[in-house]
Amino acid sequence: MACCAGGGAPVEDMQALAISSLSAADVDKHYEHLRELGKGTYGKVDLMAHRTQGTKMALKFVTKNKTKLKSFLREYSLTASLSCSPFIVTVTDVLFETEDCYVFGQEYAPAGDLFDIIPPQVGLPEEMVKRCMQQLGLALDFMHSKGLVHRDVKPENVLLFDRECRRVKLADFGMTRRAGCRVKRVSGTIPYTAPEVCAAGRSEGFLVTAGLDVWAFGVLVFCMLTGNFPWEAAAPTDAFYEEFRRWQKAGCPAGTYPSQWRRFTDDALRMFRRLLAADPEQRCGVKDVFCFIKYTLLGELRRRASCRAKRGERAGSSGPFVGGGGGGGACAAPPAVYASSSASASSSSAASSSASRSGLRLSEPVAAGPLGPACMKRTVLSDPLSPRDESPSPGRDKTKSQMLMATAIEICV
Numbered sequence: 001m002a003c004c005a006g007g008g009a010p011v012e013d014m015q016a017l018a019i020s021s022l023s024a025a026d027v028d029k030h031y032e033h034l035r036e037l038g039k040g041t042y043g044k045v046d047l048m049a050h051r052t053q054g055t056k057m058a059l060k061f062v063t064k065n066k067t068k069l070k071s072f073l074r075e076y077s078l079t080a081s082l083s084c085s086p087f088i089v090t091v092t093d094v095l096f097e098t099e100d101c102y103v104f105g106q107e108y109a110p111a112g113d114l115f116d117i118i119p120p121q122v123g124l125p126e127e128m129v130k131r132c133m134q135q136l137g138l139a140l141d142f143m144h145s146k147g148l149v150h151r152d153v154k155p156e157n158v159l160l161f162d163r164e165c166r167r168v169k170l171a172d173f174g175m176t177r178r179a180g181c182r183v184k185r186v187s188g189t190i191p192y193t194a195p196e197v198c199a200a201g202r203s204e205g206f207l208v209t210a211g212l213d214v215w216a217f218g219v220l221v222f223c224m225l226t227g228n229f230p231w232e233a234a235a236p237t238d239a240f241y242e243e244f245r246r247w248q249k250a251g252c253p254a255g256t257y258p259s260q261w262r263r264f265t266d267d268a269l270r271m272f273r274r275l276l277a278a279d280p281e282q283r284c285g286v287k288d289v290f291c292f293i294k295y296t297l298l299g300e301l302r303r304r305a306s307c308r309a310k311r312g313e314r315a316g317s318s319g320p321f322v323g324g325g326g327g328g329g330a331c332a333a334p335p336a337v338y339a340s341s342s343a344s345a346s347s348s349s350a351a352s353s354s355a356s357r358s359g360l361r362l363s364e365p366v367a368a369g370p371l372g373p374a375c376m377k378r379t380v381l382s383d384p385l386s387p388r389d390e391s392p393s394p395g396r397d398k399t400k401s402q403m404l405m406a407t408a409i410e411i412c413v
């Protein structure tokens with residue numbers, strides 16, 4: 001598959017893929033099923049190995065009762081067209097359907113997804129976070145330069161090729177849409193959802209903009225650095241979001257940092273302030289983060305905690321979430337809060353206020369009460385019971401499993 005530099009046919013026209021039907025039995029004949037790699041809202045991903053060559057491949061199964069053929073082909077062709085970026089997962093030319101699913105092949109990411117390696121309530125070592133920021137920033141910038149918005153940026157959709165994050169790739173383009181189009185709001189929100197989407201009514205929907213990815217990327221960076229969500233939802237009903245919002249509205253004054261943000265350096269806070277600007281017009285572009293990578297993002301004590309975590313001395317933490325697909329990790333220990341020299345800005349930071357007079361930029365973590373930050377768990381963007389399309393696949397012939405083999409076509413996005 002080649003990637004067209006610009007212009008070209010609209011995404012919807014990409015169904016002009018040349019498809020020739022083959023028997024799905026051919027996959028069985030050539031590939032051995034090894035294990036399930038993950039589960040999402042719309043299906044599952046299996047690991048397969050070529051019977052003679054041993055080459056591994058990930059097969060993504062998307063259930064027909066939740067996804068139309070048009071949407072499936074859009075996901076496949078979008079992924080194929082973006083695969084020329086070294087930071088975006090590559091598809092294979094395996095494309096077929098079974099009775100219940102549409103299926104396509106992807107390169108196998110042997111180290112799983114980013115969610116699995118983030119130690120809860122501790123976060124990843126800063127240098128690993130920066131490697132992810134760099135590579136994912138380039139992946140998103142590439143998409144945005146083509147007028148596409150991912151719309152589901154989160155650790156579960158970041159695939160790893162090694163556990164040190166030297167090679168990571170953005171995946172799952174099932175929600176990707178063109179910037180500028182209007183989409184219906186899906187039910188529910190996740191912590192990565194931008195405030196303008198949380199505020200949008202169900203009926204009128206909202207406009208797709210690159211800013212949605214920038215916001216989600218900001219939340220993702222917070223999650224990687226801390227092992228917590230900054231809030232459950234970017235909505236006025238959320239105490240943590242409101243605390244952050246009040247601080248932003250006040251012009252982000254130094255010394256009155258919201259409780260969850262005291263662990264960061266001033267440089268990191270400047271970056272978050274730009275990535276997480278509530279007004280989408282004020283939000284920066286994703287590549288604006290690159291200039292912050294050279295700065296230290298975490299304060300000294302937090303970095304020491306993360307080094308201890310790296311050595312396996314993870315006191316008070318429940319250990320890394322184990323993967324295994326969509327279940328959501330259990331949060332055994334209360335989350336940690338880091339206190340600073342500033343006074344507590346709201347009730348939700350009460351847990352840290354007693355330790356907040358030390359005069360240090362950061363102090364040792366203290367256990368949070370019931371108002372502690374939201375524990376990270378796997379998330380889904382929409383209600384699992386509602387399809388990602390308005391209507392599922394129209395009555396297709398389910399009598400036979402077919403293989404739809406895409407030939408080498410240049411797809412323009």
Ligand SMILES: Nc1ncnc2c1ncn2[C@@H]1O[C@H](COP(=O)(O)OP(=O)(O)O)[C@@H](O)[C@H]1O
Pocket residue numbers: 037038039040041042043044045058060089106107108109110112113156157159171172174
């Ligand atoms: N190519 C791959 N290599 C290894 N694991 C994968 C691969 N693709 C997906 N996974 C795993 O499967 C999970 C679900 O895949 P994803 O494409 O995100 O499906 P969904 O659209 O249902 O969310 C991912 O979170 C990841 O853990």
Ligand SMILES: [Mg+2]
Pocket residue numbers: 040156157172
């Ligand atoms: Mg996914």
